[in-house]
Amino acid sequence: MAIAELTPPQIASRPEVALAAMQVVYKRPEALTEAYTHYCPGCSHGVIHRLIAEVIDELGIRERTIAVAPVGCAVLAYEYFTVDAAEAAHGRAPAMATGIKRVLPDRIVFTYQGDGDLASIGTNEIVHACARGELLTVIFVNNSLYGMTGGQMAPTTLPGQVTTSSPYGRDIRQQGWPLHITEMLAMMPGVAYAARRSTHAPAEIRKAKKAIELAFRAQIEGLGLGIVEILSSCPTNWGLSPMEALAFVRDKMVPVYPLGDFKVHQALAARA
Amino acid sequence: MAAKGTVVIDRNRCKGCELCVYHCPQHVLKLDETYNTRGYRPVILDERSGQCTGCAVCAVVCPDVVFTVYRFPQPVRTPAVRAVAN
Incomplete structure (x- = not known):
């Protein structure tokens, strides 16, 4: 019997x-x-x-996807995805992913890295993976500090931001400026897609999903490396409630790290 | 009061971060007074209001994927349906 034929008391019973x-x-x-x-x-x-x-499900690539987990808060990411996974040394996920992709070129390989992993100790690996134009997808989570070890200053820490290792705020005369790594990588010919997204509002989260999809498509279609930097909140180390932390991302991080596409391969442009 | 949709909440997966409570456009989510098995106060659907539309904004902002979101072909009485769903 169709629900439309039922009266409310019948539905209740x-x-x-x-x-x-x-x-x-x-x-x-x-x-x-x-x-x-x-x-x-x-x-x-x-x-x-x-x-x-969700992107893996929608692209139908779950059975041939391999994840490479980083060191950092996401070190246990291999426990959370129903795909094959490997755990790389700190910052070395792009190097490990390169090896996996070259041995198994029909697989879809993605790395999941934080800012302490990718933008600090692993800068060398990601720059050269991009220079070689490896067919990888890189998800770069930027929360402006080292989360797992207790909130120390990272290369991505905002000017003036207080962390456990910059108790008076990041002083740009001593510690320099934040590293805008996605803009830098977008200049390289081997990169097919480079974008920055955020997670501070439902609409931004939906845009982030679209960017992740394009970063996977860049790999699937053999166009080059796809990287998505996603601004993320760290309520614990920022000392904020989860909602205040999202407001921090919106009000403090987005002005320093502007959102948008920095490079879209022309084969992807129609879908962007 | 009839609702257009409902959510089923994985009670023990929730960490009580309240992001869904703040983002829900219908204001039908709140934290439970009791604790789940992991020591967090999980989110619950306030059934008295019956205004859930199944818009899934809660599922979009949830970091722990606790929501399964349903929409009804036509508005129905939420508590009766939730009694079965849970």
Whole structure:
């Protein structure tokens, strides 16, 4: 019996009919495991994991995707995706991913790296992976400090930002300016897609998903390396509530790290 | 009061960060008074209001993927459906 034919009292007495008629708008993506994540309440890592999983599901590439996990808060990322995964030494995910992709060129390989991993100790690896034009997808999560080790200053820390190792705020005369790594990488011919997105609002999260999809398409279509930098909140180390932390991303990080596409390969431009 | 949609919440997965509570356009989510098995106060759907539209904004902002979101072909009584869903 169709739900439209039922009167409210009938629905109340036969809720299984109503349940069967429900249209699923959102459910957990297949590319995520059932494991509970270890991330702090309100951390954007969980959102970004979910976006990657949704893109993997929608592209239908789960069975041939290989993840390379970083060192940092996301060090256990291999527990959370239902894809094969490897764990790289600190900053070396692009080097490890290069090896995997070259040995198994039909696989889809992505790295998931934080700013302490990619923009500091791993700068060399990501720059040369881009210079070689490796067919990889790089998800670069920028939360402006080293989260896992207790909130120390990173190359991406904002000018004046207080961290445990810059208690008076980052002084640009001593510690220099934040590193805009995605803009730098966008200059390189081997990079097919470079963009920066944020997670501070539902609309921005949806845009981030689109960018992740394009970064995967750049690899699938053999155009070059795709990198998406995603501004992420760190409520614990910023000493803010989850909502205040999203406001910090919007008000403090986005002015320093402007959102947008820095490079879109012309074969992807129609979809951007 | 009839609702256009509903959410099913994975109670023990929730860490009580409240991002969904702030972002919900219908203001139908709130934190429970009791704790889940991991020691967090999880989010619950306030069934009395019955105003959930199934817009899935909660699912978009949730870092822990606790929501499954449903929409009804036509508005139905939420508590009865949720009794089965949970």
